[in-house]
Amino acid sequence: MTEEKLSTFTAPKGTYDLLPPSSATFLAIRERIAAPARRAGYGYVETPVFEDVKLFSRGVGESTDIVSKEMYTLTTKGGDELALRPEGTASVLRAALQANLHKQGNLPVKLWYSGSYYRYERAQKGRYRQFSQVGAEAIGAEDPALDAELIILADDAFRSLGLSNYSLLLNSLGDKQCRPVYRAALIEFLAGLDLDEDTRRRAEINPLRVLDDKRESVQEQLVGAPMLRDFLCEECKAYDEKVRELLTANGVAFVDDPKLVRGLDYYTRTTFEFVHNGLGAQSAIGGGGRYDGLSEMIGGPALPSVGWALGVDRTYLALEAEGVDLDLPAATAVYAVALGEEAKNVLFAKVVELRRAGVATDLAFGVKSIKNAMKSADRSGARFALIAGDRDLAEGVVQLKDMSTGEQTPVALDALVTTLKEKQL
Numbered sequence: 001m002t003e004e005k006l007s008t009f010t011a012p013k014g015t016y017d018l019l020p021p022s023s024a025t026f027l028a029i030r031e032r033i034a035a036p037a038r039r040a041g042y043g044y045v046e047t048p049v050f051e052d053v054k055l056f057s058r059g060v061g062e063s064t065d066i067v068s069k070e071m072y073t074l075t076t077k078g079g080d081e082l083a084l085r086p087e088g089t090a091s092v093l094r095a096a097l098q099a100n101l102h103k104q105g106n107l108p109v110k111l112w113y114s115g116s117y118y119r120y121e122r123a124q125k126g127r128y129r130q131f132s133q134v135g136a137e138a139i140g141a142e143d144p145a146l147d148a149e150l151i152i153l154a155d156d157a158f159r160s161l162g163l164s165n166y167s168l169l170l171n172s173l174g175d176k177q178c179r180p181v182y183r184a185a186l187i188e189f190l191a192g193l194d195l196d197e198d199t200r201r202r203a204e205i206n207p208l209r210v211l212d213d214k215r216e217s218v219q220e221q222l223v224g225a226p227m228l229r230d231f232l233c234e235e236c237k238a239y240d241e242k243v244r245e246l247l248t249a250n251g252v253a254f255v256d257d258p259k260l261v262r263g264l265d266y267y268t269r270t271t272f273e274f275v276h277n278g279l280g281a282q283s284a285i286g287g288g289g290r291y292d293g294l295s296e297m298i299g300g301p302a303l304p305s306v307g308w309a310l311g312v313d314r315t316y317l318a319l320e321a322e323g324v325d326l327d328l329p330a331a332t333a334v335y336a337v338a339l340g341e342e343a344k345n346v347l348f349a350k351v352v353e354l355r356r357a358g359v360a361t362d363l364a365f366g367v368k369s370i371k372n373a374m375k376s377a378d379r380s381g382a383r384f385a386l387i388a389g390d391r392d393l394a395e396g397v398v399q400l401k402d403m404s405t406g407e408q409t410p411v412a413l414d415a416l417v418t419t420l421k422e423k424q425l
């Protein structure tokens with residue numbers, strides 16, 4: 001016999017359970033984040049939670065923390081090397097390429113998704129090992145209006161939830177013309193600094209990531225580092241300006257952040273991050289950008305694309321930080337309490353009928369006392385309670401109690417469903 005009892009199990013480190021009542025808010029966040037993208041012609045895509053590990057090492061980048069330190073990898077009994085998806089973009093693009101969606105109609109192919117992602121990170125508030133994203137990707141078009149569309153959709157999503165205490169950081173990472181020139185200049189600059197062994201290695205493999213180093217000792221040395229902005233080619237500059245112009249013309253404010261690099265290697269040109277001011281260290285509530293080279297990196301044709309993913313867990317925390325309560329319909333509108341066997345049969349049938357008529361109705365089960373059952377009615381948040389004893393039924397009525405006023409009126413059994421439907425529950 002092991003000493004471990006079932007009740008001693010807890011959710012693995014860095015994960016948590018979603019339970020009522022907060023799970024209802026979580027679902028509503030997912031819904032509302034996706035709504036603007038759906039209205040803009042993005043179709044739903046769902047991909048497996050695991051993929052060939054090479055999809056991510058090639059796509060997201062061998063030198064990123066996500067791939068080198070944070071992937072959950074496994075070898076199947078058949079010998080396949082798989083990884084739990086650390087992000088959605090590579091999978092969605094893989095799925096679109098596999099199904100030839102880019103050959104079936106006008107480009108871009110617009111897709112949105114919602115699901116769980118996995119990164120073996122140091123767990124803390126707002127940073128989990130399983131987290132939830134809603135994402136949108138527009139595949140196969142190079143048009144600054146598309147970048148602007150996506151950024152506006154993300155901003156609309158956050159606003160629709162009632163959030164306001166956040167900023168949009170914006171940068172351009174250049175393209176395959178200008179970025180290598182910048183990269184060389186940055187490598188030369190970094191070579192002259194006093195950096196530790198690890199950082200020096202990073203500077204050689206992925207010098208842009210060094211700009212993102214949070215340590216003060218490194219940041220102090222980076223003063224005077226060449227900035228990508230000054231190296232952008234004419235096309236990238238014009239593209240970036242057009243994106244900015246469209247954002248401004250459509251009421252979306254942004255902050256220039258020339259050091260915004262992001263933790264994934266596939267980005268080109270437009271990159272952005274939404275940062276909430278009430279969340280402390282884990283402040284990014286969403287991010288994305290253009291990834292014109294990713295398709296070729298994973299074996300597809302040239303398909304310039306752009307997209308984002310918004311973090312549902314952190315959006316939840318942002319709502320809490322701003323004290324926003326989503327106005328959610330009560331899960332239960334009507335709560336039925338039957339007193340006695342016969343009453344139970346009749347009320348049970350009425351509950352079934354009400355539900356079929358679209359009224360959210362619950363019923364007290366295993367009633368031992370009316371007092372307890374009425375407490376349950378109260379806790380359910382229902383606007384009305386239906387109470388019926390054998391005497392009511394003999395008269396062909398049930399008692400309808402308005403839970404906010406306490407007022408109780410008899411309603412004929414036959415008229416019950418219409419009466420409640422008229423109250424627009």
Ligand code: HAM
Pocket residue numbers: 086087088089119121126127128129130131132133135136137263264284285286287288289290291306307308309310311312313314
């Ligand atoms: P990302 O910046 O890695 O981008 O993640 C997007 C959002 O997911 C973050 O802003 C954050 O809100 C949330 N998130 C990331 N990691 C965690 C975590 N460990 N715990 C809680 N929330 C987290 C991407 O994943 C790209 N695929 C976005 C994209 C789409 N780029 C182009 N298209």
